[in-house]
Amino acid sequence: MGTSVPIDDSLSSQCFTPNSICYTTNNNINADEIPTIDYSVLFSSDPNIQAKALDYLSTACHNYGFFYLVNHGVPEYVFKSVFKAISDYFEPTVIEDRMKYQKKSSTDMIRWELRSSAAENREYLKMVTHPNYHSPSNQTTFSETMEDYYTRMREVVHGLGKAISKTLGMEESFIEKAFKLESGFDVSAMNLYPPNFKSKGSMGVPDHTDPGFFVSLIQDINGGLQILSHQGKWIDVNYMPSNAILINTGDHLEILSNGKYKSHVHRVVVDNNNVKRVSVATLHGPSLDAFVKPMPEFLDDALPPNYDGTTYKHYLEANGSWYWRKIVALKGLLLNLVDPTTFTLKKYNVADGYKWLWPTVSRVKGSKEVWNRLNTPKHSFVFWLAIQNRLKTRDRLLRFQITTDPSCLLCSGNAETCEHLFFHCPFSNECLQQIKNWLGWKTPATSLMDLVRVIEKRPYSAFRKQVFAAACAALLYQIWRNRNARLWQQKQEDPKTIVQLIKHTCKIRIQSIWPRKVSIGDTTWYSEL
Numbered sequence: 001m002g003t004s005v006p007i008d009d010s011l012s013s014q015c016f017t018p019n020s021i022c023y024t025t026n027n028n029i030n031a032d033e034i035p036t037i038d039y040s041v042l043f044s045s046d047p048n049i050q051a052k053a054l055d056y057l058s059t060a061c062h063n064y065g066f067f068y069l070v071n072h073g074v075p076e077y078v079f080k081s082v083f084k085a086i087s088d089y090f091e092p093t094v095i096e097d098r099m100k101y102q103k104k105s106s107t108d109m110i111r112w113e114l115r116s117s118a119a120e121n122r123e124y125l126k127m128v129t130h131p132n133y134h135s136p137s138n139q140t141t142f143s144e145t146m147e148d149y150y151t152r153m154r155e156v157v158h159g160l161g162k163a164i165s166k167t168l169g170m171e172e173s174f175i176e177k178a179f180k181l182e183s184g185f186d187v188s189a190m191n192l193y194p195p196n197f198k199s200k201g202s203m204g205v206p207d208h209t210d211p212g213f214f215v216s217l218i219q220d221i222n223g224g225l226q227i228l229s230h231q232g233k234w235i236d237v238n239y240m241p242s243n244a245i246l247i248n249t250g251d252h253l254e255i256l257s258n259g260k261y262k263s264h265v266h267r268v269v270v271d272n273n274n275v276k277r278v279s280v281a282t283l284h285g286p287s288l289d290a291f292v293k294p295m296p297e298f299l300d301d302a303l304p305p306n307y308d309g310t311t312y313k314h315y316l317e318a319n320g321s322w323y324w325r326k327i328v329a330l331k332g333l334l335l336n337l338v339d340p341t342t343f344t345l346k347k348y349n350v351a352d353g354y355k356w357l358w359p360t361v362s363r364v365k366g367s368k369e370v371w372n373r374l375n376t377p378k379h380s381f382v383f384w385l386a387i388q389n390r391l392k393t394r395d396r397l398l399r400f401q402i403t404t405d406p407s408c409l410l411c412s413g414n415a416e417t418c419e420h421l422f423f424h425c426p427f428s429n430e431c432l433q434q435i436k437n438w439l440g441w442k443t444p445a446t447s448l449m450d451l452v453r454v455i456e457k458r459p460y461s462a463f464r465k466q467v468f469a470a471a472c473a474a475l476l477y478q479i480w481r482n483r484n485a486r487l488w489q490q491k492q493e494d495p496k497t498i499v500q501l502i503k504h505t506c507k508i509r510i511q512s513i514w515p516r517k518v519s520i521g522d523t524t525w526y527s528e529l
């Protein structure tokens with residue numbers, strides 16, 4: 001087909017059936033469950049049933065961006081043959097056959113890769129399957145089996161094109177025409193997790209969205225795929241109804257509908273090297289020459305276009321990175337918030353820009369102590385992260401599956417959380433007590449937020465408040481630094497050394513930017529520290 005699209009960039013229970021009549025309730029799908037759509041009902045001859053099915057599909061696309069598709073017409077035996085063919089293809093002993101398709105140029109129609117790093121762990125074969133079918137020439141049975149599956153999936157592509165067009169309130173050929181689906185560009189990734197040797201991390205495929213109309217996904221065993229919901233929660237695709245296809249709407253449906261149907265971030269985790277999983281993720285895209293832009297039907301004065309229009313080919317070439325695509329989308333959002341004429345005529349002012357972006361900002365508790373002038377700036381940064389529980393403590397790393405060890409590096413006793421580090425941990429608590437003694441600060445407070453509250457509420461002088469805050473900031477910084485030194489350099493310091501360092505850094509900073517108004521009492525107090 002003489003195209004030059006990098007195929008790498010193309011891919012990175014509830015139910016609705018007439019028998020179960022789930023649709024009679026309402027469209028409030030439980031946020032943790034993945035909706036199930038019965039494909040056959042979308043084309044029911046009973047207009048009432050069809051309308052309800054389309055309503056449900058609309059909710060699934062709007063609120064989720066992903067759903068299981070059942071009764072789609074692809075028979076069970078096709079799925080079985082597909083998984084058998086792919087498992088045979090990935091047979092470890094014949095890896096040399098596969099290596100023939102390792103990347104040669106950015107225009108490869110077939111590409112094999114073995115990725116094994118902290119960021120990605122899978123072996124995959126990607127091939128362009130439509131409008132022309134490409135498959136490895138040395139794999140006859142595999143190629144025929146896969147071609148049968150892709151040909152059947154094209155029916156589903158056209159069917160969903162019609163049904164989703166209707167859910168958008170458009171005529172049924174809307175998507176077909178806008179994406180020129182007849183010559184839609186499909187790329188399929190057949191994935192093996194983990195690759196045929198030990199994986200080097202727990203990530204199968206890192207976070208991404210996929211371009212195109214939608215991705216259809218089938219898998220031989222459940223578990224591994226996770227989808228980020230609109231609410232910012234990772235949903236495990238743990239249970240997939242048998243013979244179901246997971247549909248994940250793509251970036252181009254988002255562009256076409258001007259953000260009404262959003263594409264979703266997803267990823268694959270591989271927990272266990274003993275469990276082998278095969279998946280087929282096929283990206284069904286517009287035609288390469290289709291110019292996709294937000295359609296006028298989704299625009300009005302209050303909703304200008306949020307995305308730029310481009311041909312699909314150009315998009316694939318230019319938008320390899322998911323982050324880049326999100327940044328481009330942000331441009332549209334900003335235009336929505338800011339009047340460009342006012343913006344360019346006025347002198348640029350960071351505070352105004354901030355207010356435009358975040359009109360209803362609320363103050364973070366403790367921000368006065370964090371951004372206190374007497375703090376060493378790098379201390380303020382750690383302080384800022386700590387009061388918002390944003391430090392990469394082990395409880396958070398566990399959630400991201402970056403570590404498996406929850407224990408505190410300072411006391412080895414309890415689980416490392418921000419609360420524990422500041423200052424339930426016996427080690428850090430000892431440092432806190434020594435700092436309080438040094439400052440003559442008589443307060444029973446032992447948690448970070450309590451200390452902040454005490455500084456804010458108690459009638460200390462402004463200067464003392466600033467010194468206490470600076471000491472807290474230095475303490476947090478040194479505890480965090482010490483914790484990191486134990487992890488990365490196996491270096492340990494005792495509380496006495498840490499406290500000496502805190503006293504020293506605080507004094508240097510405070511003396512160098514001594515405030516203009518400090519009472520004699522406070523000056524004497526400070527000089528005796």
Ligand SMILES: O=C(O)CCC(=O)C(=O)O
Binds near residue numbers: 189205217267281
């Ligand atoms: O294998 C999976 O579950 C998903 C793969 C995927 O997201 C992709 O290839 O784009």
Ligand SMILES: [Fe+2]
Binds near residue numbers: 012209210281
């Ligand atoms: Fe994907």
